[in-house]
Amino acid sequence: MPLILSRDDYFPSPAMPVAVAERMPQPSFPPHQHAFEEIVIVWRGNGLHVLNDRPWLITCGDIFYLREGDCHSYDSVNDLVLDNILFCPDRFTLGFDWNELLPPRDLDQSASWRLTTRGMALARGVLVQLERESRKTDRLSVQLAEALFLQLALILRRHRYVADGSRALPEGEQLDLLVAAIQGHGSRPFDLTLFCQQNRLSERGLKQLFRQQTGMSIGHYIRQLQLCQAKYLLRTSSCLIGEVAARCGFDDSNYFSVVFTRETGLTPSAWRQRFHPASSAIISEAGAP
Structure with a gap:
C-alpha cells in the first residue's frame, strides 16, 4: 500500500482550503497518495513523474493535476524544482464552478500540460502571495487564500496548453515552441536545424537555453x-x-x-x-x- 499524505500535515487549520509546498529541489519520492488534490508546477530541472503507474518526463514549464486517490512518485530527478499547490475542494466557499478551470478527471493526458513562459511569470507572482496567506489561520487570510487560488487557476487555464503543436503559442517563446514541436513529432525524427531555420532561431542559442532551463540536452530530452x-x-x-x-x-x-x-x-x-x-x-x- 502506498503512503497516504493527510490534510493535517499540510494545512494550518480545518478551514484553510489551500497550501503551498515548495520543493527546492524535489528529491526522489516513493509512491504515495493524498487526502487532498494538487497542482504541480515545475520551475527548473528534470525528472520522471510516475502517475498511476505511467512514467512521464517532466521539466521546466510542465504542469500537472493530481486528484485525491491518484498514486504518484518522483524518480531520476536532476535539480528538479517545483511548487505543490494543495487544495481541498470541499472547503471552498466562493461557489465557483471549478470544473471550468481544472481538467476533467478522465483526461488521459493529465501529465502533459505545459505552461507558457508568460504564464509561469504570472503564476510565480501569485504564488508568492498565496504561500504567505495560506500559512495563516485567521478568517481574512482563509478568504484571501481562496481568492488567490482562484486567480492562479484562471492564469493556468489561460496559459496552459498541450504540447502537441495543436495550439499556436505567442511569438518569441522559444522554449515553448521547441517543446511543442518535439512532442508533436511523435515517433518521427526531429530536425532541430530545420526547426530553427523555420522559426528564425539560433540553434546554438536554443541549445544553451534548453540546457540552462531543463538541465539536459535537447537530444537527451527526446530520448x-x-x-x-x-x-x-x-x-x-x-x-x-x-x-x-x-x-x-x-x-x-x-x-x-x-x-x-x-x-x-x-x-x-x-x-x-x-x-x-x-x-x-x-x-x-x-x-x-
Whole structure:
C-alpha cells in the first residue's frame, strides 16, 4: 500500500482550503497518495513523474493535476524544482464552478500540460502571495487564500496548453515552441536545424537555453520521451519488442534494446516481465533481448 499524505500535515487549520509546498529541489519520492488534490508546477530541472503507474518526463514549464486517490512518485530527478499547490475542494466557499478551470478527471493526458513562459511569470507572482496567506489561520487570510487560488487557476487555464503543436503559442517563446514541436513529432525524427531555420532561431542559442532551463540536452530530452513511451507500451500493450521500438522512434530494435537496457538496467523483455511474467515470453519477439 502506498503512503497516504493527510490534510493535517499540510494545512494550518480545518478551514484553510489551500497550501503551498515548495520543493527546492524535489528529491526522489516513493509512491504515495493524498487526502487532498494538487497542482504541480515545475520551475527548473528534470525528472520522471510516475502517475498511476505511467512514467512521464517532466521539466521546466510542465504542469500537472493530481486528484485525491491518484498514486504518484518522483524518480531520476536532476535539480528538479517545483511548487505543490494543495487544495481541498470541499472547503471552498466562493461557489465557483471549478470544473471550468481544472481538467476533467478522465483526461488521459493529465501529465502533459505545459505552461507558457508568460504564464509561469504570472503564476510565480501569485504564488508568492498565496504561500504567505495560506500559512495563516485567521478568517481574512482563509478568504484571501481562496481568492488567490482562484486567480492562479484562471492564469493556468489561460496559459496552459498541450504540447502537441495543436495550439499556436505567442511569438518569441522559444522554449515553448521547441517543446511543442518535439512532442508533436511523435515517433518521427526531429530536425532541430530545420526547426530553427523555420522559426528564425539560433540553434546554438536554443541549445544553451534548453540546457540552462531543463538541465539536459535537447537530444537527451527526446530520448527520455521515447523511453517513457516505451515503458508504457511494454507494460500495457501486447506489441512485439520490434513494434514498440518502431512506435517510439527507433529504426533498429537491437539498438532500442541496447539504449533501453543502458538507461533502465533491464532489457525490454525483462522490464515487461516485471508486470506480465506469464505472458512475457509469448509477446516478446523471438531472439530479441
